[in-house]
Amino acid sequence: MSENTVTASHRRLTIRVLRYNPREPGSEPRIQEYPLEEGDGMTLFIALNEIREKQDPSLVFDFVCRAGICGSCAMLINGRPGLACRTQTKNLGPEIMLAPLPGFELIADLAVNTGKWMRGMSERLETWVHTREQEVDLTRLEERMDPELAEQIYELDRCIECGCCIAGCATAQMRPGFVGAVGLSKIARFRLDPRDARTDAEYYELVGDDNGVFGCMSLLGCQDVCPKDLPLQARIAYVRRQMAKQGFTRG
Amino acid sequence: MKVIYSDVLVIGGGLAGLRVAIGARQRGLDPIILSLVPPKRSHSAAAQGGMQASLANVTRGIGDNEDVHFADTVRGSDWGADQEVVRMFVHAAPQAARELAAWGVPWSRVRPGDREIVANGQRVTITERAEAAGLIAQRDFGGTKKWRTCYVSDGTGHAMLSTMGDRAIAHAIPVHERKEALALVHDGSRCYGAVVRDLTTGELSAYVARATVVATGGAGRLYGVTTNAVICEGMGHALALETGVAPLGNMEAVQFHPTAIVPTGILVTEGCRGDGGLLRDVDGHRFMPDYEPEKKELASRDVVSRRMEEHIRKGKGVKGRFGTHLWLDITLLGRQHIEHNLREVKEICEYFLGIDPAEQWIPVRPAQHYTMGGVRTNHTGESPWLKGLFAAGEAACWDMHGFNRLGGNSVAETVVAGMIVSEFVADFCQRPENRVDVPMGLVDDFVRREQGKLDLLLEGRGSESADALRSAMLHVMTEKVGIFRTGADLAAGVEELQGLLVRSRHIGLRHKAPGANLELVVAYRTQKMLKLALATAYGALQRTESRGAHFREDYPQRDDRQWLSRTLAFWRGEDDTLPTLEYEPLDIKRMELPPGWRGYGAKDYIDHPDTAKRAAEVERVRNEMAGADRFAVQQALMPWEGMLPPRFRGRNERVGEGRA
Numbered sequence A: 001m002s003e004n005t006v007t008a009s010h011r012r013l014t015i016r017v018l019r020y021n022p023r024e025p026g027s028e029p030r031i032q033e034y035p036l037e038e039g040d041g042m043t044l045f046i047a048l049n050e051i052r053e054k055q056d057p058s059l060v061f062d063f064v065c066r067a068g069i070c071g072s073c074a075m076l077i078n079g080r081p082g083l084a085c086r087t088q089t090k091n092l093g094p095e096i097m098l099a100p101l102p103g104f105e106l107i108a109d110l111a112v113n114t115g116k117w118m119r120g121m122s123e124r125l126e127t128w129v130h131t132r133e134q135e136v137d138l139t140r141l142e143e144r145m146d147p148e149l150a151e152q153i154y155e156l157d158r159c160i161e162c163g164c165c166i167a168g169c170a171t172a173q174m175r176p177g178f179v180g181a182v183g184l185s186k187i188a189r190f191r192l193d194p195r196d197a198r199t200d201a202e203y204y205e206l207v208g209d210d211n212g213v214f215g216c217m218s219l220l221g222c223q224d225v226c227p228k229d230l231p232l233q234a235r236i237a238y239v240r241r242q243m244a245k246q247g248f249t250r251g
Numbered sequence B: 001m002k003v004i005y006s007d008v009l010v011i012g013g014g015l016a017g018l019r020v021a022i023g024a025r026q027r028g029l030d031p032i033i034l035s036l037v038p039p040k041r042s043h044s045a046a047a048q049g050g051m052q053a054s055l056a057n058v059t060r061g062i063g064d065n066e067d068v069h070f071a072d073t074v075r076g077s078d079w080g081a082d083q084e085v086v087r088m089f090v091h092a093a094p095q096a097a098r099e100l101a102a103w104g105v106p107w108s109r110v111r112p113g114d115r116e117i118v119a120n121g122q123r124v125t126i127t128e129r130a131e132a133a134g135l136i137a138q139r140d141f142g143g144t145k146k147w148r149t150c151y152v153s154d155g156t157g158h159a160m161l162s163t164m165g166d167r168a169i170a171h172a173i174p175v176h177e178r179k180e181a182l183a184l185v186h187d188g189s190r191c192y193g194a195v196v197r198d199l200t201t202g203e204l205s206a207y208v209a210r211a212t213v214v215a216t217g218g219a220g221r222l223y224g225v226t227t228n229a230v231i232c233e234g235m236g237h238a239l240a241l242e243t244g245v246a247p248l249g250n251m252e253a254v255q256f257h258p259t260a261i262v263p264t265g266i267l268v269t270e271g272c273r274g275d276g277g278l279l280r281d282v283d284g285h286r287f288m289p290d291y292e293p294e295k296k297e298l299a300s301r302d303v304v305s306r307r308m309e310e311h312i313r314k315g316k317g318v319k320g321r322f323g324t325h326l327w328l329d330i331t332l333l334g335r336q337h338i339e340h341n342l343r344e345v346k347e348i349c350e351y352f353l354g355i356d357p358a359e360q361w362i363p364v365r366p367a368q369h370y371t372m373g374g375v376r377t378n379h380t381g382e383s384p385w386l387k388g389l390f391a392a393g394e395a396a397c398w399d400m401h402g403f404n405r406l407g408g409n410s411v412a413e414t415v416v417a418g419m420i421v422s423e424f425v426a427d428f429c430q431r432p433e434n435r436v437d438v439p440m441g442l443v444d445d446f447v448r449r450e451q452g453k454l455d456l457l458l459e460g461r462g463s464e465s466a467d468a469l470r471s472a473m474l475h476v477m478t479e480k481v482g483i484f485r486t487g488a489d490l491a492a493g494v495e496e497l498q499g500l501l502v503r504s505r506h507i508g509l510r511h512k513a514p515g516a517n518l519e520l521v522v523a524y525r526t527q528k529m530l531k532l533a534l535a536t537a538y539g540a541l542q543r544t545e546s547r548g549a550h551f552r553e554d555y556p557q558r559d560d561r562q563w564l565s566r567t568l569a570f571w572r573g574e575d576d577t578l579p580t581l582e583y584e585p586l587d588i589k590r591m592e593l594p595p596g597w598r599g600y601g602a603k604d605y606i607d608h609p610d611t612a613k614r615a616a617e618v619e620r621v622r623n624e625m626a627g628a629d630r631f632a633v634q635q636a637l638m639p640w641e642g643m644l645p646p647r648f649r650g651r652n653e654r655v656g657e658g659r660a
């Protein structure tokens, strides 16, 4: 293992941040530049915290798990949506441009309100299992499920609602009401789940329009940037076929 | 002054808070949830490994039930747990797992037939039963006799939280995100809600409620290297402590997880070892069997972490670029297994270490992981010192973990406590005498006081740096209040922390914006965290024994004679620099499982004079009732059923056993 060798010289990085705090009087969008010496294993989480601590206490950003699990720190990294906490600076050039994720309400600098957007989407698409029975007797054996199916559901359940797919989607940027890959993959997830009693006709009511599955232009932007590598395109295409059938039977 | 009313104010939108709010809603109440972050970003999402519930569906779980789960949990706690609460918990845990199944959690399921597993470094074939096909599967975890940990691949917490979060939305429960509770409103005997800061605008408002529930998670960020999220700063612990009347229990009980990656402290799940992964040293030698011949890598966390540090002290650590570490080897599990069941682990290895865990060993070292200490409550989840204040989840000391919690028992606690405590909260709210008139003058005073503190930070003439004080605190906690503790280090640590606390009263800020201002947040949280750090360090200094995760090199034995008690830390005066400690004895005469050897770790301990008597009594009851069903025996030893809300009392069915 080459671990024992201490890297002698570190790169000088220039981190540029698009800054703006809509609630601060006099604040205007501007690009601010921060020079920084790169450290071993440095991530953007480490870099931004160091900048805030040592250079500029006014810088605002969001980190929670710092392990690529919670989805809080999505931002544009050199123009591309991604999770800052698990982006290593060594994989980027010496000049790094950071901007807030587009498509969401700006809180300040790199922090955006993805929570509000996601809650709105969830309410609209009713992203919960619509159970058949009101009360389940919890002391009885649970309902059985095919192990493969459980895995397939989990595959779509891995979404962390980070918002990258919205930022990477042309439709979402043009049409604020579009539920995006995050919303459509959730529909795919619940449709797959036998515990959910909803029918295709009901799903059609939720996503059978241009703000739903027919708004997708299949440009693959979402899948390219999804940090969890969800099979978004295949799932959206599948939902679209099912919804098209629905639309067809409705005439 | 903005005042927001609700029946139940739930502070925290993790698994525990969400489940409490849902329970309250199901009982017809109006809850409001406050959260620093969108609920699904709470740290519950990070739990990879799984949730313990004695469903006994898999072959290696056959024979598991509440009794076995109870004994594992009490042993794990090193007899620090409240055994009645543990009973309530183990009984309701299967119901909580099944409730989540009904709500949509895609639990991994039993595949009938033969499969190959890795156990003790060997490949062996086990056969899953046909009659269990499609039921919730369990995996092996440390400190358990049976395979009991239900899981969703290695994204258990994420899947649970996402389902729970959506359930709260289905119930139209309002979640006020990016809001931080700064102080509880109380008059010394009754809690009326909280003063809350909007993290975007900086505005303060009062949230007034009949019942207030602290479900704010852990305090891992008291330490320099922790697996916890950056928001796990113990702010709910501080809410209770700063009332001056509601104490924290067992703050010195801090769990260190064996396998955090070096240097970031990001966790790789215990599931890695549960599934057959091994720990190796600088020579590639598998060292755990040398220390723990019985449980090996799967002894409880406190034991494995200490053994690892012990081994490093013997010079067997690997000196890496980022410091000394040991190796976690999961290569023997095979790529197929890693890519299916340990995907998060694989991602973490790729992104944060740049390695492929199917080919390379993972550099690991123990790091702070879990806060056993918390807001001390009784079995209903209420603080006996402050009426109307409840706590649940990691922020609570309910107390089912004692001095060491078992892997998988924590997410289980969040949902089980959520179920149980929400019933008691609803009972509380529905009792007519608890519909009190809120003293608005008091509310106003509290809001002004909090505003005053913030103004002092923003406009005062302090010159201390919040960041510098924070790093100094992290250093003290890591160096002096860590895995191995001594009286001398702890005393020095306490003194240093006291100095930092005094200095923290003179913090000055460079950035004066009242709204989104991370420096301001660091400042006021550091002031509170120093009090928690002192409660931890001072509690550790006073406790001259070793129990569970609390290990004193100068007092290596567990001392039941003097220390079979729970530490209570009060912060009585605002200007104090030390907590006031009191102790709550644990009554051996009522224990179903009297103190003994845990089955791993050190075998020598100092017995309490009551232990032998109680052990004989338990033995006698068991003999007299030989042949009686296990429920009858259990009830004769330690009745607890009356404590559980009636709706959870039914007997749990298991495949092939019915409700026996």
Ligand SMILES: Cc1cc2nc3c(=O)[nH]c(=O)nc-3n(C[C@H](O)[C@H](O)[C@H](O)COP(=O)(O)OP(=O)(O)OC[C@H]3O[C@@H](n4cnc5c(N)ncnc54)[C@H](O)[C@@H]3O)c2cc1C
Pocket: B011, B012, B013, B014, B015, B016, B017, B034, B035, B036, B037, B038, B039, B042, B043, B044, B045, B046, B047, B048, B049, B050, B051, B052, B156, B157, B179, B180, B181, B182, B215, B216, B217, B218, B227, B228, B229, B231, B232, B235, B236, B267, B269, B369, B370, B392, B393, B394, B395, B407, B408, B409, B410, B411, B412, B414
């Ligand atoms: C990396 C990791 C892996 C783990 N794996 C497992 C596992 O496999 N099995 C297991 O059983 N346990 C595991 N645990 C432990 C377990 O995940 C946690 O103990 C549990 O999820 C805590 O849940 P909670 O609801 O109590 O708190 P959290 O999920 O931490 O939620 C706390 C909530 O409180 C809010 N909050 C905090 N302070 C305030 C405030 N002042 N005002 C308003 N809101 C506030 C936060 O925004 C958040 O919503 C793991 C822990 C870690 C760190």
